[in-house]
Amino acid sequence: MTMQIVPDTEHRGLIGLLPAAMRPFAMLARFDRPIGWWLLFWPGAWAIALVGSAIARWDLIGWFLLGSIAMRGAGCVYNDIVDRDLDAQVERTRSRPLPSGAVSLKAAWGWLLLLCAIGLVVLLQLRWQAQLVAVASLALVAAYPFMKRITWWPQAWLGMVFSWAALVGWVEIDTSRLAPMLLLYAGSIAWVIGYDTIYALQDVEDDALVGVRSSARALGARVKPGVAAFYAAAIGLWGAAFWQIFSDPLALALLIPVALHLGWQVATLKPADGGNALARFRSNRFAGFVMFLACATLGAASNL
Secondary structure, X not given: OOOOOOOOOOOHHHHHHOOOOOHHHHHHOOOOOOHHHHHHHHHHHHHHHHOOOOOOOHHHHHHHHHHHHHHHHHHHHHHHHHHHHHHOOOOOOOOOHHHHOOOOHHHHHHXXXXXXXXXXXXXXXXXXXXXXXXXXXXXXXXXXXXXXXXXXXXXXXXXXXXXXHHHHHXXXXXXXXXXXXXXXXXXXXXXXXXXXXXXXXXXXXXXXXXXXXXXXXXXXXXXXHHHHHHHHHHHHXXXXXXXXXXXXXXXXXXXXXXXXXXXXXXXXXXXXXXXHHHHHHHOHHHXXXXXXXXXXXXXXXXXX
């Protein structure tokens, strides 16, 4: 069976190189869209960098990257299992492996377990305190696919899930300073709400038809100022976290590049243009990298 590649896919050539039988499973785990695991990875990398361990614990950052790829894939498979009937009614998602019939429900569950096994290998690299924090996220992950049915703000729930690595990374290295950890986490949640609201703009019409709720629908014509407010909250909370680490205006200045980038996203966002929204959403991979550089710089300076 020839798989139809959805509009927001990436690396068409890479997926095309896989054996035909493997392609539906790669797409079910969204391996064709690496932006998802980058966004899941960055908060954990920020935490490791902000406590001053970006270089000393480069191995931990590598494990977090592997874990992000595996667990984001597992989350997508689980989400598609739960949403298979809804996905069949939405133009952008009806070609996904489960609603299209390219992957059976039984095979999807097996693929989910395999991805979780990889995640377990990563979990075993952590000390027990960080393991407990990581396992605590499973309840949030399991509940997420249902949020779009019961709240207008499923993006807030996604923010808690996609920012959880910041808590895990911090506790793995430092359990003595919890205030900056919580501020970093809260800022990441605001960031996720902002960028996922942009992403949800692609599906506003279809979501309205099938009754799926989202922050993009809730904000309506106020989506640009709404996203701007969440991005501003993210910068403010990250600034507070930085101040906890190093009380100097220069610490806050490190956030200027990421603030400018997020401002550019809002200024150039065209809510009615799905392609524009997708490009702005994807650019958060770069935003995460710039934020990582800021955390690494401050973390290194605070250890001097």
